[in-house]
Amino acid sequence: MAVLPVPTTPEAEVPLRSLSASVSPVSIIARVVRAELREVTRRSDGGRRPVLTGLLSDGSATVRFTWWDPPKAGVDVGMVLRASPAEVREFRGRVELNFSFRTRVEEASEVELPKLRPEEIPLTRLDALTDGSEGLWVEARVAATGSKSVTVGSERRVVFEGRLADSSGSVGFTAWVDFGLKAGEAIRVTGGYVRSFRGRPQLTLDERSSIERIDGVGLPSAESVREPTRRTVSDLELASGADHTRVEGTVVGLLPPSGLVERCPNCRRTLTGGSCRLHGHVPPVADLRARMVLDDGTGALTVNCGRADTERLWGVSLSTCLERASDRSYAPELEEELARAILGRRLRVDGRAVKDDFGVTVFPDSITTVSPDIRSSAAGLRRRVRRGAA
Amino acid sequence: MSAREPAWRVLAHEFAASSEEIRARGEKEASYLISPLGARMNRVIVAGSIEPAESIGRDPSATFYRAKLSDPTGAMALTAGSYQPRAAAQLSAITERSLAIVIGKAHLYRGRDGSAVASIRAEAVQPVGEHSYQLQLLDAVEQTVTRIELSERLRAPDPPTDERLSSEGVPELWRRGVRVAREMYPSVDPAAFRPGLLTVLDVVEGVRPVPDETPSSKVAVRRDAPKAPPPPPVREDRVAEAALLELIDELSDGSMDGYADLKEAVGRAREQGLSSERTEELIDRLEASGVLEEPIVGKLRRA
Numbered sequence A: 001m002a003v004l005p006v007p008t009t010p011e012a013e014v015p016l017r018s019l020s021a022s023v024s025p026v027s028i029i030a031r032v033v034r035a036e037l038r039e040v041t042r043r044s045d046g047g048r049r050p051v052l053t054g055l056l057s058d059g060s061a062t063v064r065f066t067w068w069d070p071p072k073a074g075v076d077v078g079m080v081l082r083a084s085p086a087e088v089r090e091f092r093g094r095v096e097l098n099f100s101f102r103t104r105v106e107e108a109s110e111v112e113l114p115k116l117r118p119e120e121i122p123l124t125r126l127d128a129l130t131d132g133s134e135g136l137w138v139e140a141r142v143a144a145t146g147s148k149s150v151t152v153g154s155e156r157r158v159v160f161e162g163r164l165a166d167s168s169g170s171v172g173f174t175a176w177v178d179f180g181l182k183a184g185e186a187i188r189v190t191g192g193y194v195r196s197f198r199g200r201p202q203l204t205l206d207e208r209s210s211i212e213r214i215d216g217v218g219l220p221s222a223e224s225v226r227e228p229t230r231r232t233v234s235d236l237e238l239a240s241g242a243d244h245t246r247v248e249g250t251v252v253g254l255l256p257p258s259g260l261v262e263r264c265p266n267c268r269r270t271l272t273g274g275s276c277r278l279h280g281h282v283p284p285v286a287d288l289r290a291r292m293v294l295d296d297g298t299g300a301l302t303v304n305c306g307r308a309d310t311e312r313l314w315g316v317s318l319s320t321c322l323e324r325a326s327d328r329s330y331a332p333e334l335e336e337e338l339a340r341a342i343l344g345r346r347l348r349v350d351g352r353a354v355k356d357d358f359g360v361t362v363f364p365d366s367i368t369t370v371s372p373d374i375r376s377s378a379a380g381l382r383r384r385v386r387r388g389a390a
Numbered sequence B: 001m002s003a004r005e006p007a008w009r010v011l012a013h014e015f016a017a018s019s020e021e022i023r024a025r026g027e028k029e030a031s032y033l034i035s036p037l038g039a040r041m042n043r044v045i046v047a048g049s050i051e052p053a054e055s056i057g058r059d060p061s062a063t064f065y066r067a068k069l070s071d072p073t074g075a076m077a078l079t080a081g082s083y084q085p086r087a088a089a090q091l092s093a094i095t096e097r098s099l100a101i102v103i104g105k106a107h108l109y110r111g112r113d114g115s116a117v118a119s120i121r122a123e124a125v126q127p128v129g130e131h132s133y134q135l136q137l138l139d140a141v142e143q144t145v146t147r148i149e150l151s152e153r154l155r156a157p158d159p160p161t162d163e164r165l166s167s168e169g170v171p172e173l174w175r176r177g178v179r180v181a182r183e184m185y186p187s188v189d190p191a192a193f194r195p196g197l198l199t200v201l202d203v204v205e206g207v208r209p210v211p212d213e214t215p216s217s218k219v220a221v222r223r224d225a226p227k228a229p230p231p232p233p234v235r236e237d238r239v240a241e242a243a244l245l246e247l248i249d250e251l252s253d254g255s256m257d258g259y260a261d262l263k264e265a266v267g268r269a270r271e272q273g274l275s276s277e278r279t280e281e282l283i284d285r286l287e288a289s290g291v292l293e294e295p296i297v298g299k300l301r302r303a
Helices: A222-226 A233-238 A307-314 A318-324 A328-342 A374-389 B012-016 B085-092 B130-155 B162-167 B172-184 B190-204 B235-254 B262-271 B276-288
Strands: A026-041 A048-057 A062-068 A080-091 A094-099 A104-107 A134-152 A155-166 A169-175 A186-197 A200-205 A210-213 A241-263 A285-295 A300-305 A346-356 A359-369 B007-009 B020-022 B032-034 B043-050 B054-056 B064-071 B074-080 B098-110 B116-127 B292-296 B299-302
Touching: A134 A222, A155 A241, A169 A186, A169 A241, A233 A241, A233 A300, A233 A346, A233 A359, A233 B172, A241 A300, A241 A318, A241 A328, A241 A359, A241 B043, A241 B116, A285 A307, A285 A318, A285 A328, A285 A346, A300 A307, A300 A346, A307 A328, A307 A359, A318 A328, A374 B130, A374 B190, B007 B130, B012 B043, B012 B064, B012 B074, B012 B116, B012 B190, B020 B172, B032 B098, B032 B172, B043 B074, B043 B116, B043 B130, B064 B085, B074 B085, B074 B098, B085 B116, B098 B130, B130 B172, B130 B190, B162 B172, B235 B262, B235 B276, B235 B299, B262 B276, B262 B299, B276 B292
Parallel strands: A062 A094, A169 A200, A300 A359, B007 B043, B074 B116
Antiparallel strands: A026 A048, A026 A080, A048 A062, A080 A094, A080 A104, A134 A155, A134 A186, A155 A169, A186 A200, A186 A210, A241 A285, A241 A346, A285 A300, A346 A359, B020 B032, B043 B064, B043 B098, B054 B064, B064 B074, B098 B116, B292 B299
8 A cells, every 4th residue: 555645844945946836845944035024904803913024035046935923023134044844835926935833933044054056056148137036157257346335224335346247248246245356357156146226137246155266268358348349229129238338320319308408406307397206396407418319220229318428419518508598498499409419420339228118228338429431431341342243 | 019110221222112011000010111122111311412392282381391312323202291390390491402311201102003102201301511421321331232232142042041140140120121022022133232332432432523413323123014094084984083073172172282182082082982993093094184183192183
């Protein structure tokens, strides 16, 4: 007679990456990333029951969890918990953990968290990183580094930041710890997670990420990653944007609002009818901007040009505009004049390209007028036209 | 996907040879003019010298401008009406022949005899200096020769696969355009467009002056022969013609510009029991006999 397996508390903890509804219940050990204590009112008798929901991460994945009747004090973010047996459920295609009255939950030590072994994680190309990717293995060249001081709560902390590049693309990173990274080095990163920052994926290296120097065979050279990568508009559309990219094209249009605009003093949003979408009626701050449509024949994108670039391309300063625009009704004429000044211009734009529902937008680091040598371009083209004719 | 249509860099000889289109089926779809080389044009950017525009229509509040833009390979018709106020203002401001870059929508008018006339509904007309003009021509030559090369490869006995072209970095829109053109213009020889490009390069390099007169590097693209002239009218035709003329008079009296819209006329005639083929046939005959004229495509008036 066959012996049916009795559901017992599993001994070894399962990495969160390997969770699935078919292996439930499980033992897990993970860190609390986010936690919120609420009360749920029972419909039947109006009784209230506390529930704690949040996110758990063990470096291999992050999952939502629900904990019925948690300790009154709740739990602190950052605490490491061991839970067993925890029920695994699938909700809208995502795995979730459920702690019930049968689940033993206790605080565990950081050292008990599963060690991430590179051989368990697939190597990810930088262009495949998306918001929420974590427990990563990437190999890349450090393209740029820097640091800045930020205020977190009441303390000042230094954030190390920079950019990594491989042959597929590049991605910005921030680190809370100094890994001593230098531009030009080739590194292997294990751990870390990706969050979307201003529309682009950004890699965060936390305390548990590890960095190893590697020889960098197969990675782009230190010189080549310093320069932005030239891409066509069509490439940028396919790649859903890119960091540190270069695109060249002709200005074929100007989108509103462009020219002389009024901004909110608090959030810098453009005001419509003198009021801010978030802050209501505010004293306006005058600014110049140009939302140019840049076209290279493979597609078109928007270049979001700030005041300095607008002034330079237009040759008219904000103060001149303000002198001429004594009232708001003059703004459309200025916009028309700006359009005349920039339409048909050939520009090279370096910056960060972001794709959304309206297409690709570039936030430029630099804009230069392209002026190729007419003689040599014509000669090159002549050879190309003749070659096929021969 | 709502990406903005790219502006195709095109020269007059390729534009004028474009006689096929993909019509929008839904409200949110775009129409495309297809060139023999696979430019799949909704929007175009062209450079050339523009002659002062001619204004058409009697109503001064709804002026419609028409102008001719010439590049070293030929000429293109530009139009701008009240729906393109910026372009209309810019066109009307041109008082003497001058160089300009024009951004606009490609438009195809198909005549009842099967002939096709491509024109550009201007969105922006930007007067430029010689340097910008040359740069724009070079851009057009480069993208045109790219289309020629792509067309030749795809028309060869052993054409490359789409994956192959994609891995070479050929944009999806360009691959699609050339494939569609191969279906629509099976007998075109892409190499026929090469001599025109050499003429452009001559102008850019200063070997030839910027032309005053419209030259022609016209590439013949075979189309169906025009139909035989209509047979002489019979009595019932006369009755229908009279009714149609009355309708056209009514429409032109009621319209802003003094013209009767062709589509509107066909629609109204259908309400009166005339099939659209029959209406077109009658209009053809009235035009041939000099009673009606069609000075703007799709716009009719008494001669």
